[in-house]
Amino acid sequence: FPSHDTPRAAILRKCKERGWEIKDQDAIFDSEALEKIDGGDFYIDLGFSGSKKIHRPAYQALLNRLEEYEYVVVYKLDRLTRRVAELGDVLELFEKTKTSLVGIEDGVDTSTRIGQSMAELLGTIAAAEARNIRDRVMSAQQTMLKQGKWRGGPPPYGYDIKKGKPGEGSTLVIVTGNRS
Numbered sequence: 001f002p003s004h005d006t007p008r009a010a011i012l013r014k015c016k017e018r019g020w021e022i023k024d025q026d027a028i029f030d031s032e033a034l035e036k037i038d039g040g041d042f043y044i045d046l047g048f049s050g051s052k053k054i055h056r057p058a059y060q061a062l063l064n065r066l067e068e069y070e071y072v073v074v075y076k077l078d079r080l081t082r083r084v085a086e087l088g089d090v091l092e093l094f095e096k097t098k099t100s101l102v103g104i105e106d107g108v109d110t111s112t113r114i115g116q117s118m119a120e121l122l123g124t125i126a127a128a129e130a131r132n133i134r135d136r137v138m139s140a141q142q143t144m145l146k147q148g149k150w151r152g153g154p155p156p157y158g159y160d161i162k163k164g165k166p167g168e169g170s171t172l173v174i175v176t177g178n179r180s
Helices: 005-018 057-064 084-096 113-146
Strands: 027-030 035-039 071-074 100-103 159-162 171-174
Touching: 005 071, 027 057, 035 057, 084 100, 084 113, 100 113
Parallel strands: 071 100
Antiparallel strands: 027 035, 159 171
């Protein structure tokens, strides 16, 4: 997402439509203890992908407090996770805590059996899409390397990046002379 304003507005609208109370304030959490220590009901990990098994403090803090919520509303299910095994574990945790998961854009509501099945199906599709994205990126990087193009990131010591015309890519050039 370009920002979290659009998903936030959609979540607020959905909660208002359903008559669910929500504190419109970001939750403040201890990222070491993975605990909510203050604030509202928005748990946001900006800049973290749902497809990588990485430490997402707000996500973990939410999971640790699920029993406090009747519903957890996400903009899209794949913002929660794109890993099938993790989704299965999360859905079990939601069921155990009697918390329903609602995905606005996906039309998912796990308070029904059909909604649970839909969440599982969409989780499988999201995982496949994450693999496809990874494969496309790796393929593009391999093609760039074969063509002698720089695939991105900071240049190695002793090299600079020479920007090409749009669509041509960039190349590495050896630094000559003093760098100051």
